[in-house]
Amino acid sequence: MADRLTQLQTCLDQLVEQFNATVNYINTSSEPSLLDEDPTSVSNIAASAPLPANQTQQGSTLGSNRQTVSPSTQAEAESNFENTINELSTDIILKSRQISMLIDSLPGIGVSPESQLKIIDDLSKELQSVEQEQVKKIQEKDKLLKWCESLIVEVATGISETRH
Structure with missing residues (x-):
């Protein structure tokens, strides 16, 4: 599982x-x-002004886009929008x-700086x-390893001496 800071960053990304x-x-x-x-x-006139690239398109399609919408369809669309x-x-x-x-679960929240330093x-x-x-x-391991190596050498030497 990811740490809390990674979870927090993921949640912030999701929120954005x-x-x-x-x-x-x-x-x-x-x-x-x-x-x-x-x-x-x-400001209202500027906000409702068409973009320069869209002026010619809007001028030709403005009349065709105006359709009469029944009140029930409009109410349904508004309800859907609100939902x-x-x-x-x-x-x-x-x-x-x-x-x-x-954020509340992060370590150090609510702890004084002196306490954190301690x-x-x-x-x-x-x-x-x-x-x-x-x-x-590690030193103990090295000693044991040398001891094991010496035992292996003794056993190998003993085996080789018995075969000659």
């Missing part, structure tokens, strides 16, 4: 993807709305809670003692 997907869905599925109260304001937005919002909230839980110092001392013990065990 969810935000992006939600904004994209809203951008493509919702009706345009005014940016401020005045419909004749410069999808609620679902996307719930997903974002759940992911945010998951991130909060991961823990680091204790762990450093423990590491030194373990390293010293490791050196002793």
Whole structure:
């Protein structure tokens, strides 16, 4: 299993993807709305202006895109849009809670810097003692290995002497 920081990074990446997907869905599925109260304001006019590359296309297709939509179909589309937005919002909230839980589970949260330094110092001392013990065990292993080698040589010598 991945460590907590990796899990946190993965969750943050997923949250960014969810935000992006939600904004994209809203951008493509919702009706345009005014940016401020005045419909004749410069910002509203600029926001509703066609892009330069799309001006010729929009001029020719603007009349053909206008279709009459029945009220029941429009209500159904709005209901579907609201349900999808609620679902996307719930997903974002759940992911945010998951991130909060991961952050709360990180070591050192709620611990003073002095306490953390003491823990680091204790762990450093423990590491030194373990390293010293490791050196002793390696020396013991080397002694045993030499002893085994000498036994093997004695056995091999004894076998070779009995065959001559």
